[in-house]
Amino acid sequence: MDASLLALEGVDLGHGDRVVLPGLRLGLRHGERVALLGQSGAGKSTLLQALRQRLGETAAWCPQQHGLVPGLAVYHNVYMGRLAEHSALANLWNLVRPLAEPWRQVAELCEALGLAGLMRRPVGQLSGGQRQRVAIARALYQRRTLFLGDEPVASVDPHQALRLLELIDARHATSVIALHQRELALTHFDRVWGLRDGRLVIDAPAHSLRLADLDALYPDAGTAPGGVTQQGEGNAGARP
């Protein structure tokens, strides 16, 4: 179970010529659940993009802005997770009439994610939380062993966030998930990666860390008590 999936040895990551994360060193092992923390703009998305590129087809991907198509039904949006596995003709036909097998599988997923009865509804008509779950359903539908998520539980309540993370865990051996709920990072993950100003300042097992250690990642939040973090990132910039 200790097989290394990926190792970065002093790699510069960024977009085009702009380096966001210079000289990055980190390793990802099979079976590890990693929480990725850091302020917005710290480079979380850049790191996840790079992981996605390197891991290729082994990784299921749940992007930050969901990447959903508002005009298409929930079913079709979830189906898009496996667009590459069907022929173009089958994909076309699926728009006219849903294919039987995918429809059954997507229905099962929607049931598990609390989206039952919404499969025919255009995504544009859903609430923010529902859209988030559609994006997760799409990633789960890809059936990969590894899950990469850029804030997949950002706009749901803490209770639901926990349930969604458990669903993700049940179906993927390895995961790297960016989030901003610090407590969840400690209680629910094996390892924490903390980014600050383009550097990986925390790379440690979750059980060896305390909330106060994580506060160092959020200089703007001052000495916010741990309880505040549950309400989300919206108040990260506010003084207590």
Add this chain to the structure above:
Amino acid sequence: MSPPDLTRDASRPGWLAGQSTGLRLARHTLTLVALAMLLTPFADLAVVTRDPWGELARMARGLAWPAWGAVESPLEALGLTVAVALWGTLGGLLLGFPLALLFARSRLVRAGCAFVRAIHELFWALLFLQVFGLSAATALMALAIPYAGIFAKVFAEILEQIPGAPRDALPPGVSRLSRFVYAELPLAWTRLAAYTRYRFECALRASVLLGFVGLPTLGFQLETAFREGRYHEAGALLWLFYLLIASLPWWGHRRLLPLLAFGGAFLLAPWPEVSGSLLWRFVSQDIWPPALLAGDWAGVLDWLSRVPELGPAIGNTLLLGLLGSVGALLVALVLWPLACRHFGNPATRLAGRGLLLFLRSTPELMLAFLFLLLLGPSLLPAWLALSLHNGALIAFLVARHADAITPGMPDANGVGRFAYELLPRVYPGMLALLYYRAEVILRETAILGMLGVATLGYYIDANFEYLLFDVAFFLLLVTALLNIAVDALSRRLRPREAAVIDDPCQR
């Protein structure tokens, strides 16, 4: 904060001096107006007819008391008008959509589309008339070919603007077609459909106008009735046209369109008997100067020197285009407050909106035709028609844009609201719209020649009539190139700081 620079603020700025957007645009506009005024003496603006006011009164009487009974088989003309518009748009869609997908990648496709767009529907009709005669094929191709170029450009722009997130979220290895139908087409669908709808409205107007070259649509009867002074019958036809346009939301319903298309297909007659050899001769020989085909370059130069009145025709076309654009700007400036919720009372607004609706849904050619009957053949009727139609169109869009603005000082009086609250906000967009329209105005300018105004269109029409296809085709090419050049120029001159007013008429 640095202390205020008292020495600089103490001196009052001179006339229109300063670097604010409003002042810069004001100077820009005044330069345009000055240029137009400077060139006005070169334009032939004489009133030739003897009693324009009496004629106008007779026309108004005709419109007020239309003679419904005098119209011959109105349903047939209406049906054909709709069928041509519908199938012409469909044809343009079928040709243009695949081109839209190639548009960004192929310079050849872009150039080809720019060329077919630059020639007005009526000129295409004149060209095809020589081969297919007065037939449905002429009418359909006259619409479908320029619309293919327009669809290709506009659809390519729409597809370019869709958000990229869904595409990026796809797993690796998705085929091009699957990616297009799942992550691109659905995102653009609403805008594509809205634009197609708008184009169909244009096609409807163009389809009516095809009557002016002799095709039996509504415009044919309209033109004859007006020309022969049967104003009561013409009034009835004009009302029929407005009813057709105004009732479009009801009969042009999405679910009804397939039925209309199917039914309309039976009205599209007569179909021509196309002779392949004749068509080939037309394309390969008739439209080219004989000297060019023989490879005789001296002969080509000689032929060129005998093309009549080329310089004055181009000059008139450009002059009318400039005058029309400036006129449209002035008309729009005066008219937009009439239809805007920030001015006047409900009665004046209703009247204002009615006036704008009337002016913008009447095609320029028809307006110009009416003014021509009133004022005689000079640049004047064309200028009036271009200014009023395009001015009303811009005014309508600007008024709609201004309606969405909430003034910061609600107590200001009308003039204050106009000058301080609204005009500074809408003017940049208004000027940008005008520059967009400049190309359309020039296209129309050329076509107004068919009514007898001495622009390029006049000579194209005349040479087709004399069966001098080589000269006519050459003039068509000149017109197209002129259009492309003016389009490029107006893109360059267009003020950059414009707040975008959504223009459904983007080309």
